[in-house]
Amino acid sequence: METSRRRKCVLSIDGGGVRGVIPATILEYLEECLQELDGPSARLADYFDTIAGASTGGIIAAMLGTPGKDNRPRFTAKEVTGFYFANAQKIFPQYFLKSAAGFFGPKYSEKPLESLLREYIGDLKMGNTLAPLVIPTFDTKLQQPVLFATSEAKTNETKNAFLRDVVRGTTAAPTYLPPKYFKMPTGQEFNLVDGGLAANNPTFIAIVQALKDSQAQDPGLVGTKLLEKFEDLLVISLGCGNQTVSYTAKEIATWGPLGWVVHQNGAPIINIFSNASSDMVDHTISSLFRLGVCEQNFLRIQTSELEGSISEVDNSSLENLKKLVTVGKGLLKQRVQMVNLETGAYEIIANRTETNQEAIKRMATWLSQNRKDKIP
Numbered sequence: 001m002e003t004s005r006r007r008k009c010v011l012s013i014d015g016g017g018v019r020g021v022i023p024a025t026i027l028e029y030l031e032e033c034l035q036e037l038d039g040p041s042a043r044l045a046d047y048f049d050t051i052a053g054a055s056t057g058g059i060i061a062a063m064l065g066t067p068g069k070d071n072r073p074r075f076t077a078k079e080v081t082g083f084y085f086a087n088a089q090k091i092f093p094q095y096f097l098k099s100a101a102g103f104f105g106p107k108y109s110e111k112p113l114e115s116l117l118r119e120y121i122g123d124l125k126m127g128n129t130l131a132p133l134v135i136p137t138f139d140t141k142l143q144q145p146v147l148f149a150t151s152e153a154k155t156n157e158t159k160n161a162f163l164r165d166v167v168r169g170t171t172a173a174p175t176y177l178p179p180k181y182f183k184m185p186t187g188q189e190f191n192l193v194d195g196g197l198a199a200n201n202p203t204f205i206a207i208v209q210a211l212k213d214s215q216a217q218d219p220g221l222v223g224t225k226l227l228e229k230f231e232d233l234l235v236i237s238l239g240c241g242n243q244t245v246s247y248t249a250k251e252i253a254t255w256g257p258l259g260w261v262v263h264q265n266g267a268p269i270i271n272i273f274s275n276a277s278s279d280m281v282d283h284t285i286s287s288l289f290r291l292g293v294c295e296q297n298f299l300r301i302q303t304s305e306l307e308g309s310i311s312e313v314d315n316s317s318l319e320n321l322k323k324l325v326t327v328g329k330g331l332l333k334q335r336v337q338m339v340n341l342e343t344g345a346y347e348i349i350a351n352r353t354e355t356n357q358e359a360i361k362r363m364a365t366w367l368s369q370n371r372k373d374k375i376p
Contacts, residue, residue: 007234007297007370008210011048011064012203014278015055015196016240017173017313018088019306021321023238024060024081025328026301029357030236031077033364038371043073045131047367049213052134052206054195056240056313058170059083059117062163065129065150066121073130075120081325087116088316092176106178107314113171117164127153127160134209136195136202137169140179145198146190147205151213158188170195175267176314196270201278203237203285203300231294234366237282239302241327242275243311278302279339286338295352299359300338301331304346332357 013023034042044064053061060080068074090112132150139146153160169180169192180192199205260269282300289298309315310323336359337346
């Protein structure tokens with residue numbers, strides 16, 4: 001990478017409930033690397049042109065982009081991890097009849113999460129975040145994805161919603177939390193559910209938004225000139241882990257409507273859809289960077305080896321959260337990998353010998369230099 005060239009830097013975080021602890025742990029390490037380079041005041045929002053988050057990733061993105069004193073980021077990456085440890089059991093209380101509650105409505109009340117979002121984010125509007133955010137949701141009335149982007153909110157009052165409402169919408173996972181309804185002063189109504197239904201891996205929409213913002217800054221970037229900016233992207237994409245649970249055709253053949261939404265490992269239809277869409281995005285983007293001969297500009301950290309209770313999106317026990325931290329730290333020590341669509345497994349990339357930890361340190365060096373190039 002030529003550090004004299006200004007790069008568009010993108011951070012993307014998948015959905016996955018309490019498994020958001022995994023990418024949060026990795027982000028802690030990235031921020032530590034940046035602080036070693038640029039001092040203790042360095043924050044992730046200083047370095048990224050676009051931060052995207054779906055579902056629980058939306059919580060992480062919002063916290064990273066929320067201003068505090070002196071218009072500096074209110075939360076460190078470590079405090080983002082702390083959010084899960086302090087509040088996961090409030091959002092997903094582990095009461096005795098939790099599983100039965102899902103038969104008669106959402107498993108959990110939205111009130112604890114809404115109270116927390118108000119406490120942590122306050123009245124911040126989408127157009128006033130420190131770093132440009134992109135948060136996907138799905139509108140059940142319109143029957144289409146709705147993306148909320150900081151850059152769009154600055155010029156379109158209809159999309160300049162309270163960030164807390166957008167985050168509540170993107171985290172409204174079917175069967176777990178109720179949908180989020182709100183009405184804008186412009187009269188526009190939103191009926192939102194889980195952003196993971198639209199883009200559980202929001203990396204692609206983050207890249208598109210970064211390119212759109214580039215074009216807005218330089219209207220001359222059209223056609224091949226805009227596509228050439230692809231090699232100027234620097235992308236870090238973090239997953240929350242996939243379940244290793246599988247279903248045979250013989251087993252599925254006996255399921256009715258209830259079987260597709262009620263299972264000991266969570267709703268199969270949601271798990272299958274989320275895993276499939278995430279892996280397709282991962283494979284497509286990895287291939288694009290390879291074709292562009294700029295493979296090292298893209299880093300995807302994900303695992304498909306979560307088993308048992310650790311794979312549950314709502315297992316908020318302290319023991320489970322600690323296990324998720326261990327998974328995140330373990331991923332840093334692994335070699336850089338990419339999903340193989342033929343096998344569904346994440347495999348080591350033959351010509352890349354570095355670990356994820358080494359890749360993060362390299363990316364941090366690039367991010368640091370890129371920021372210095374940006375400052376007049």
